[in-house]
Structure formats: structure tokens, C-alpha cells
Amino acid sequence: MATESIYLVENKIVIELKTVECFTDVHTAQILTYMKLGNFPLGLLINFYVKLLQNGIKRFKI
Numbered sequence: 001m002a003t004e005s006i007y008l009v010e011n012k013i014v015i016e017l018k019t020v021e022c023f024t025d026v027h028t029a030q031i032l033t034y035m036k037l038g039n040f041p042l043g044l045l046i047n048f049y050v051k052l053l054q055n056g057i058k059r060f061k062i
Contacts, residue, residue, distance in 0.1 A: 002018060002019060002020045003018070004016060004017060004018045004019075006034065008038070008040070011040070012040060012041060012042060013040065013041075013042045013043065013044065014034050014035055014038070014040050014042070014043040014044070015043070015044045015046065016030070016031050016034070016043070016044070016045050016046070017046050017048065018045065018046065018047050018048070018049075019047065019048045019049045020047055020049055021049060022047075023045065023047060023058065027045060028045070028058075028060075031043045031060060032060060032062070035060065035062050036062065041061060041062060042059070042060070042061055043059070043060040043061075043062075044057060044058070044059055044060075045057070045058040045059075045060070046058075
């Protein structure tokens with residue numbers, strides 16, 4: 001079962017929190033869509049379903 005939450009920080013950064021086994025192209029497309037539609041320059045996709053959190057973070061910039 002996957003869960004997710006989406007946050008917007010100071011109208012600049014989209015943060016999407018997930019608990020999935022691995023990121024897919026759908027996850028990438030989803031955060032990029034939020035960023036483009038809202039004209040937000042930075043996005044973080046964070047997966048908490050990893051042993052080391054550092055391995056579960058992807059950064060996006062447009």
C-alpha cells in the first residue's frame with residue numbers, strides 16, 4: 001500500500017512524500033506536472049520506504 005502527501009513551501013518548493021518500493025516514471029511525471037502548472041522552480045520527491053533516507057530523495061529543478 002502506497003501513501004503520499006504533497007506540500008508547498010513558500011510558493012517555491014513542491015515536496016511530495018511517498019512510501020513506495022521504488023519510484024516509477026509516473027511519480028516523476030506527477031511532481032513535474034505540479035511544478036510546471038504551479039510555476040514552482042524546485043521539487044523534492046522523498047520516499048520513506050528505504051533503509052537510508054538519503055537514498056530515497058530525488059531533486060527536480062525547472
